Amino acid sequence: MKAAVVHSWGDADQLSVETVPDPTPNDGEVLVELRASSLNWHDVILRQTGRGFTTPSILGMDGAGTRLDTGDDTIIYPCLNWGSAETAPGKDFAILGDSTDGTYADLVSVPVDNLFPKPEHLSWEEAAALPCAGLTAYRAMFTRADLQEGETVLVLGAGSGVSTFAVTFGAAAGAHVLVTSSSIDKIESVRAIGAERGFLYTDPDWVEQVVEATGGGVDVVISGTGANLAEALGCLKPGGRIAVFGSSAGRTATFEVPSLYFGQFTILGTTLGSPTDFGQMLQFVEKHQIRPVIDSTWALDDIVAAHQHLESRRHLGKIVLVNKAE
Structure with missing residues (x-):
């Protein structure tokens, strides 16, 4: 062969x-x-x-x-x-x-x-x-972060396979989907598949922009970047949760620990998914005719x-x- x-x-x-x-x-x-x-x-x-x-x-x-x-x-x-x-x-x-x-x-x-x-x-x-990207996005959003209809989710780094699946999955589930990117063109592209708004993470005040636009922060952050955990936590509303599936921006993260416990935040690690997750992801894709x-x-x-x-x-x-x- x-x-x-x-x-x-x-x-x-x-x-x-x-x-x-x-x-x-x-x-x-x-x-x-x-x-x-x-x-x-x-x-x-x-x-x-x-x-x-x-x-x-x-x-x-x-x-x-x-x-x-x-x-x-x-x-x-x-x-x-x-x-x-x-x-x-x-x-x-x-x-x-x-x-x-x-x-x-x-x-x-x-x-x-x-x-x-x-x-x-x-x-x-x-x-x-x-398989890999769809499974990773599905488990991060639904099995781990328990994203619900009507909630707001921020997907960090529009462009990757996982992030584009996260956008389409979140929109199909009835969530409000926001994204970050370094590119206006990528933001416009993912808006066409379900994102409601995008933010340039090259702007020094992008976290404040997210908090202001959402009236206090998002329910869920989906992150494959890793290193910018402090900024990701800053985007959450009190009681929010973040699912981390990767470390493309760096393997080490630094944040103020009091922000974690005073904010009542939940940090969830996730990678790929179980056979059950995979079967449920395929059912979700077929139900919503996702491409x-x-x-x-x-x-x-x-x-x-x-x-x-x-x-x-x-x-x-x-x-x-x-x-x-x-």
Whole structure:
């Protein structure tokens, strides 16, 4: 089969499209012929650092395709060994494409329990854009932050796959969705998919703008940035909650602890989601006929350029690979 292989951790040009042996399924696994896959920031970090995993490696956690055993159209749940608890993953938790070969390929072998029916209203490219980012947004907003109809949610950093899903999911649930960005163009783009207002985080008083515009702060903040936790807390109304799913702006955050307890705030950590979350997310997507925001599509042969585009941070929504053309 054809696959994008990493032989040495580093820059995007370490990715090489090659012919490699087809995977052999282990017990409880099936082969999926991939029609499309998509890129995540996790892939970039793994490609750059290796995180202790070995090479050669085929990256990729997102994918949609056809089960070779049944011929069914399927979408892949990207987590391995979540465990029995809904509250957090277990000690054997892993991600497809880390220690196992992933979806940057013609074929992938995955546990049969990781295969869910592809939503019928989605194209292959849209389905492949959904797993990691859609799951992360859904669990952050609904399982963890318990966002309710009529509440106001602020999504930090309009542009990423997770943030565009958070906007569309929040709007579909009847919440008032606000966003931040460094770009007026990105704010206007996400307003077209459900955001009611946007704020430039390059403005020194953007937190005050949020508080004033909402009459005292928002109910929920969804953050993949991490480092600006003090500003995020400053946007909350008393009793508000913040769900943190990433640390793209930095791994260390500093804030005044009294603001936390006097504000009665709740800080929630979240990552990806359980099989239950994934099934509920797919039901939500089908109920509301939600379509992912796709920034661009690339042939698997163009994997290096696709990774470089992701690293440029100029994208809005998901970057998708076409593994097998129609």
